[in-house]
Amino acid sequence: MTKIIAYIGLGSNLITPEAQIKSARLAINALDKVQEQAFSSLYRSPPMGPQDQPDYVNAVMAIVTELDALPLLRCLQTIELEQGRERKDERWGPRTLDLDILLYADHCIDIPDLIVPHYGLTERAFVLYPLQEIAPMLELPKLGHINDLINNCPLAGLEKIV
Ligand code: ROI
Numbered sequence: 001m002t003k004i005i006a007y008i009g010l011g012s013n014l015i016t017p018e019a020q021i022k023s024a025r026l027a028i029n030a031l032d033k034v035q036e037q038a039f040s041s042l043y044r045s046p047p048m049g050p051q052d053q054p055d056y057v058n059a060v061m062a063i064v065t066e067l068d069a070l071p072l073l074r075c076l077q078t079i080e081l082e083q084g085r086e087r088k089d090e091r092w093g094p095r096t097l098d099l100d101i102l103l104y105a106d107h108c109i110d111i112p113d114l115i116v117p118h119y120g121l122t123e124r125a126f127v128l129y130p131l132q133e134i135a136p137m138l139e140l141p142k143l144g145h146i147n148d149l150i151n152n153c154p155l156a157g158l159e160k161i162v
Contacts, residue, residue: 001066004105005037007135008061008076009118009127011098017057018042018161020083020097025061027079028099034072037062040130042161048124049092057161060102060130069104073114076101102127106141117141122149125158 008028012020021042029036040060047053065072076099083097102118109116117140121127128150131138138146 001068003064003066006063006065006069006072006104007102007131008063009058009098009100009102009131010061011056011058011100011126012096013047013054013056013094014096015084017054021057021059024079024083024097024099025059027082028061028063028076031067031075033066034075035064037064038134040133043126043130043158044161045126045156045158047092047094048126048156050090053094056126058126058130060127060134062134069101069107069109069114069116070111072104073101102131103138103140106139108141117143123153125153125156128153129155129158 010021010024025039028034043058045056045058047056067075080097080099085095085097100118101114101116102121104116107116122143132146132150135146140146143149
């Protein structure tokens with residue numbers, strides 16, 4: 001199996017979000033056939049969607065992996081559950097941990113459980129800015145250069161956590 005570079009978006013707005021992101025990073029690193037290549041700063045942003053929920057902490061991680069996209073997704077979903085993720089009916093409600101496959105090399109995937117590139121990517125400053133931090137030259141399949149996406153995406157209150 002060839003090695004693939006994938007980008008994972010991490011987000012949390014419940015139960016010490018910074019700690020959730022840090023322990024998710026450790027859990028992803030502990031996966032078989034996954035190595036961390038880069039990890040962005042942590043960023044804070046107001047919620048996109050319903051406003052009656054806490055601010056989010058977000059980050060983006062680059063990994064090198066020999067897992068196919070769907071097995072990788074299943075591993076990430078297991079980590080979400082281990083960190084207390086509850087699936088609620090409310091759309092875009094608060095969550096202890098959200099792990100999304102943003103990109104999987106230059107593959108375009110559209111199967112019932114998984115759309116890659118991630119469908120919300122171009123509108124989400126909390127994804128694009130940390131992604132640009134760790135991959136400033138990135139060309140995204142179908143979407144173009146990361147810098148062009150950033151130029152069309154206002155910060156919307158996103159702040160780097162120092
Ligand atoms: N808003 C922000 N700022 N960060 C997120 O990670 C995030 N995740 C979500 C929704 C509810 C869309 N809003 C978010 O899933």
